[in-house]
Amino acid sequence: MKNLKLITFILLYSAFSCTTNQLPEPFAKGEFKNWAETPPMGWNSWDCYGPTVEEHEVIANADYMAENLKDYGWEYVVVDIRWFVENDKAGGYNQTDPIYVIDEYGRYQPAVNRFPSAADGKGFKELAEYVHGKGLKFGIHIMRGIPKVAVENKLPILGTDGITADQIYTTELQCTWLRDNYTIVADKPGAQEYYNSIMNMYAGWGVDFIKIDDLSRPYHQGEIELIRNAIDNCGRPIVLSTSPGATPITAADHVKNHANMWRMVDDVWDTWHHFTNLIKVCEQWYPHIAPGTWPDCDMIPLGRISIRGERGEDRMTRLTPDEQYSLMTLFTIFKSPLMFGGDLPSNDDFTLSLLTNEDVLKMHRESTDVKQIFHDESKVGITSKNPNTGEIYLALFNISEEEYQNVGVDLIQLDITTSCAIKDMWLNLELGEFSESFSQKLKPHSCGLYCIKGNR
The missing domain is CATH 2.60.40.1180 (Golgi alpha-mannosidase II)
Structure with a gap:
């Protein structure tokens, strides 16, 4: 099999996808807006662990959230990019000799050396159950499109009569900064079925939130519609976040009818320039703040970041206390989703105070008519x-x-x-x-x- 050294096949796959004979009931059109009536709040592994986060680190952050933040409305625990690569690295991505973990239907699986509970084809099911047991919700990140290795090996697409991955892809508009996947041609037979197959698998794992990257610039309307259809038919309410920015303002009506949140900018890091740029970008999005559909200011680069991150060395945020207040004030009055990027167990008292001010969070949750x-x-x-x-x-x-x-x-x-x-x-x-x-x-x-x- 082509590229055998780059790919680990898992022959056991989600029971949800293959053992149930009853299809889930589809959600009504637009019902997804009810799944995030207030802006989502949680933790994302990217700012502190880049593409290298491991299961014990996710658990530590979930434990901290449950003990210190859940009562204030924080609930999502999100595993960011490339959880399916055994040998990724900090400070960028291993695009030289990545060892992908993927099943026989071309669907990425968690790397067991990083996520031991995923052994025996269980995927993220046990980790999601752990998070749910804490009274929290579980999320993951994926890239849009279909894995290159699935195309190269002509892997079958679950739910089709013999369609293979090489029949639904194009090299056009391939992501320029991470080349794991190819673009899916939205109107090809098998395209919808591929997205259905991964969303059904994620629903079987217990995923509550999915961040999908390389969707917004350029704006991939066709794939976004496939994703919306797949989530609406998977039987589980999964909040959809599109990334990264800048989502074009010309797509505002479309994106708010397909996603719960969408990035307005590229990654926001711990410099004042990123904050002042965000102030400017927000100006065009105020009219589009609405229950269930939220313009997204990106992750919150506070606390301890870049432990094994993409940008800089292990550090506490470089923003001064005044600048941290400014950032949190903008995020909360703008009603952006709040996805904390720092390592939660490393929080000091000041950082925790920024996340637990009841008056500020009440404003974030209840306010309207933002301008x-x-x-x-x-x-x-x-x-x-x-x-x-x-x-x-x-x-x-x-x-x-x-x-x-x-x-x-x-x-x-x-x-x-x-x-x-x-x-x-x-x-x-x-x-x-x-x-x-x-x-x-x-x-x-x-x-x-x-x-x-x-x-x-």
């Missing part, structure tokens, strides 16, 4: 409302490099016509009564996040 009210070279203001309490939220940012600045608003901009009480949400500090205007003196790279109560 930017000003943005110039040095100042940004964003607001939203809580329809349940009548409270108004206001985020003020000093994005300048050197100058302390007074950053504020005329309260009429927030539809406030009488005096109001204002609270600093991060400091849990009542600031007093204000009328007509409100401003604060902010350091460079710092912000304030405020809850406003009053008659309007």
Whole structure:
């Protein structure tokens, strides 16, 4: 068999895919929006472990989340890229001699040397059961398309009458930065069946969340539609995240009718430039924030990152405390999904405090009508409302490099016509009564996040 040294075949595969005679009931069109009515919150292995994460590390992060974060709404534990490669490496990818683990139907399987519970063809079933036993949800990352080794070896596609992988692929638009897979030609016989076969397998494993990479730039509408169909027919509600950015704004209507969340930018790392770029990119996406469908600011590069990561050495985030407040304020008032990228067991008290502020997370969960009210070279203001309490939220940012600045608003901009009480949400500090205007003196790279109560 061609490329035998690069591929480990697992002949035992998911019982869900091959032993049940009853097809799952399809979900109604658009029902997937009910699966993430508030922005998903969880942990993703990429920022700290790159493509090398191992089962014991996933378990350690799940244990920490269950003990310290679950009560605050954090619930997803996501294994990021290349979990099916036995010999991947930190600081990039092994694209020289990767040893892939794949079954007889061209579907990647977890590498057992990294995920011991996947032995005997069990896939991620036992790891997902462990996460579920903690009261959490389990997720994985995949690349779009079909494995090159499946094409080269003409592996059959489950659910078809003799169609093989080499009959549904094209080399056009192959991912430029990771060349494991080929593009699937969406209208080829067998294309839908291939995506059905992997989603059915993931459903059998107990997957609750799937991040699919290389979908957004360029925007692969055909494959996105195949994926949506496959999830809707797999019998399990699996939240869909498309990655990476920049998702084109021209695809906004399509993506929000096919995915629960979509990346607006490439990877966000722990530098101020990444944050200020994100502020700019967010501007076009405010009108598209809606229950079940969320523009995604990317993972949160805080805490301890790059233990075996893609970018830089093992470190605590390079962002200053002020910059960390700014990043978390933007992510939460914008209602981005919150996927923490640092190694959770390595958190210090300050990092944990950023993830457990009840007022901030209530805003993130309940607010509506998010909009930017000003943005110039040095100042940004964003607001939203809580329809349940009548409270108004206001985020003020000093994005300048050197100058302390007074950053504020005329309260009429927030539809406030009488005096109001204002609270600093991060400091849990009542600031007093204000009328007509409100401003604060902010350091460079710092912000304030405020809850406003009053008659309007």
